[in-house]
Amino acid sequence: MPPTRLSVNPSIRSMTGFGRAEAITDGFAITVEARSVNHRHLDVALRLPRALAAAEMDARRLIQSRLERGRVDVAVQVGPAPGQSTQQVRVDVALAAQYVEQARTLGRAVGLGEDVPLSWVLERSGVVRMEESETSAGSIAWPAMAEVLGRALDQLVGSRATEGAALGAELAAQHLALQAQVDAIAARTPAALARYQARLRERIAALLADAAVDEGRVVTEVAIWAEKTDVREELTRLGAHLEQLAALLERGGALGRPLDFLIQELNREVNTIASKADDLELSQSALAAKGIIEKMREQAQNLE
Numbered sequence: 001m002p003p004t005r006l007s008v009n010p011s012i013r014s015m016t017g018f019g020r021a022e023a024i025t026d027g028f029a030i031t032v033e034a035r036s037v038n039h040r041h042l043d044v045a046l047r048l049p050r051a052l053a054a055a056e057m058d059a060r061r062l063i064q065s066r067l068e069r070g071r072v073d074v075a076v077q078v079g080p081a082p083g084q085s086t087q088q089v090r091v092d093v094a095l096a097a098q099y100v101e102q103a104r105t106l107g108r109a110v111g112l113g114e115d116v117p118l119s120w121v122l123e124r125s126g127v128v129r130m131e132e133s134e135t136s137a138g139s140i141a142w143p144a145m146a147e148v149l150g151r152a153l154d155q156l157v158g159s160r161a162t163e164g165a166a167l168g169a170e171l172a173a174q175h176l177a178l179q180a181q182v183d184a185i186a187a188r189t190p191a192a193l194a195r196y197q198a199r200l201r202e203r204i205a206a207l208l209a210d211a212a213v214d215e216g217r218v219v220t221e222v223a224i225w226a227e228k229t230d231v232r233e234e235l236t237r238l239g240a241h242l243e244q245l246a247a248l249l250e251r252g253g254a255l256g257r258p259l260d261f262l263i264q265e266l267n268r269e270v271n272t273i274a275s276k277a278d279d280l281e282l283s284q285s286a287l288a289a290k291g292i293i294e295k296m297r298e299q300a301q302n303l304e
Contacts, residue, residue: 006172009252013164013304015039015070019155024081025144031077032152034063036160038302039071047075055142059149066153068254069304070160076149078140090129099124160304167299168249171259174296175245178266181289182242185273185282186235192279193230231273231282238269256303263300267293 019034044063048056063074099121104114122128245262248255270293274286 006175006246007250008165008168008172009250010161010165010168011252012168012249012255013157013160014167014302015160015256015304016163016302017156017159019152019157019159021148021151021155023144023148023151026140027081028140029079029081030140030145030148031079032074032148034072034074034149034152034156036067036070036072036156039069042067042069043071045071045073047073049076049078052076052078052140052145055145058142058146062146062149063153066157067304069256072156074149074152076145088130092127092129096121096124096127099127164303167302168252171245171296171299172249174292174299175242175249178289178292178296179242181285181292182235182238184285185231185289188279188281188285189231189235192277192282195279231276234269234273234276238266241266241269254304256300259300259303260297263293263297267297 015036015038017036020032022029022031024030042064044060046056046059046063048059059074059076063072100116103116103120106112107114107116241262245259245266248259248262267290270286270289274283274290277283277286
């Protein structure tokens with residue numbers, strides 16, 4: 001009897017997920033968002049502030065160490081910590097000196113003296129301006145960024161695991177449903193084969209009518225033609241594939257690629273059964289099995 005419940009390893013992960021983490025370091029807030037969707041291979045799109053460009057290779061290595069498949073988008077943002085500002089006052093001393101020198105020269109020329117008030121100098125265009133601090137993201141060390149990136153990846157992996165558990169449970173249910181259809185085909189096959197053989201004998205007898213018939217030759221011909229509708233070999237291979245599928249679900253881990261190949265093999269055997277079937281119940285079970293396999297394919301395409 002087939003098992004009523006499969007053991008599904010909790011390490012199965014999907015390729016869809018989201019993670020976010022924040023931290024405050026050196027007066028700056030670091031925010032990392034990581035999201036992933038289905039992809040044939042691991043494809044990482046990493047967006048870093050220009051000041052953190054030197055950390056790109058380290059960040060990519062960290063991401064690749066945690067994930068195996070999927071299109072992964074990681075965005076790192078750096079801004080001022082609460083109560084902090086990245087802007088600072090810049091005074092152009094050289095320009096201020098030029099203003100003072102020109103003002104004194106003009107004062108002497110018109111007899112107004114050489115005293116130049118500081119307030120007047122500070123109001124001149126370009127002397128005082130606000131600029132973004134140059135000691136911004138570039139002062140953030142890689143370990144600080146790695147810690148935030150690691151936590152975002154933890155969340156991403158966790159969300160992928162949560163969805164993976166749901167996908168694993170669905171695949172286990174589909175495995176049992178497919179096993180039920182295979183069992184129905186196996187149970188029906190002997191009667192369907194006997195029925196086909198009987199029909200062949202009747203047709204041969206009708207064609208030959210009263211002519212002398214070599215019974216041994218009739219039996220041989222019937223067996224040859226009946227072999228074309230015999231699906232026992234396909235059923236044996238289907239059974240082996242279903243055992244392998246159960247083993248994959250129990251093993252867990254990154255099983256998207258091997259599962260995709262196995263589903264192709266399941267589909268090939270069921271297609272062969274459907275093409276050979278010369279029985280209504282066999283055809284119905286084969287069609288139902290194909291529908292289940294298609295659902296399995298859709299689920300497997302989401303797995304890492």
